[in-house]
Amino acid sequence: DSGVTQTPKHLITATGQRVTLRCSPRSGDLSVYWYQQSLDQGLQFLIHYYNGEERAKGNILERFSAQQFPDLHSELNLSSLELGDSALYFCASSVFSGANVLTFGAGSRLTVL
Amino acid sequence: AQSVTQLDSQVPVFEEAPVELRCNYSSSVSVYLFWYVQYPNQGLQLLLKYLSGSTLVKGINGFEAEFNKSQTSFHLRKPSVHISDTAEYFCAVSDTGGFKTIFGAGTRLFVKA
Numbered sequence: 001d002s003g004v005t006q007t008p009k010h011l012i013t014a015t016g017q018r019v020t021l022r023c024s025p026r027s028g029d030l031s032v033y034w035y036q037q038s039l040d041q042g043l044q045f046l047i048h049y050y051n052g053e054e055r056a057k058g059n060i061l062e063r064f065s066a067q068q069f070p071d072l073h074s075e076l077n078l079s080s081l082e083l084g085d086s087a088l089y090f091c092a093s094s095v096f097s098g099a100n101v102l103t104f105g106a107g108s109r110l111t112v113l
Numbered sequence: 114a115q116s117v118t119q120l121d122s123q124v125p126v127f128e129e130a131p132v133e134l135r136c137n138y139s140s141s142v143s144v145y146l147f148w149y150v151q152y153p154n155q156g157l158q159l160l161l162k163y164l165s166g167s168t169l170v171k172g173i174n175g176f177e178a179e180f181n182k183s184q185t186s187f188h189l190r191k192p193s194v195h196i197s198d199t200a201e202y203f204c205a206v207s208d209t210g211g212f213k214t215i216f217g218a219g220t221r222l223f224v225k226a
Contacts, residue, residue, distance in 0.1 A: 002156060002158075004156070031211070033213075033214070035216075042216065042217070042218040042219060043157075043203065043216040043219070045213050045214065045215055045216070048212060048213055055212050056212040056213040058213060058215075090156055090157070092156075092157075094211065100145065100207045100211030100214060101147070101159050101162060102149075102157070102159070102214060103159075104149075104156030104157045104158070105156050106154075106155060106156050107156055
């Protein structure tokens with residue numbers, strides 16, 4: 001157990017729908033990162049939050065949004081889902097020091113039918 | 114911006130043989146370098162990291178990596194692999210501010226008996 005908790009583990013939904021993925025970082029970590037892992041695109045960086053504020057953005061679609069709450073948990077919202085959004089979504093956390101080691105959760109597997 | 118290229122998508126090797134997984138990076142700023150491992154149905158775990166100092170870095174499970182600034186490479190090596198090393202290995206680069214960590218496409222190491 002890495003200490004990073006992601007829910008749900010598996011999610012099956014239909015095209016056009018909206019889902020929310022949740023992440024609780026490891027105790028003491030202030031940074032949360034979201035990644036999308038798919039067979040054709042590998043592990044893509046989506047977004048980074050630090051203590052509630054957005055710090056960096058990667059290849060995140062406009063249909064996707066995220067936020068980090070005062071208790072430091074984070075949610076990734078995916079809307080108007082398409083078949084191509086089917087992927088494993090990982091959350092990682094860190095203490096956000098210069099030596100930025102990421103601790104990953106087990107992932108949320110999203111299947112869009 | 115940073116980018117990472119892992120030169121081999123798959124590396125098959127016999128048990129107890131040595132292995133090298135190759136990684137090249139590009140960046141216009143100073144970076145930190147990492148190798149992570151992903152076992153089936155799990156999140157990524159840190160193998161080792163290079164921050165500064167000695168260019169030869171030792172990690173867990175007998176792995177080591179050498180940072181070569183002139184060749185912008187960070188190859189991962191292990192002198193004798195075990196069946197249990199079968200996994201996917203990701204090279205990653207982070208800006209020194211820790212804002213984003215970019216991963217390579219991954220190398221699948223398959224250790225045969």
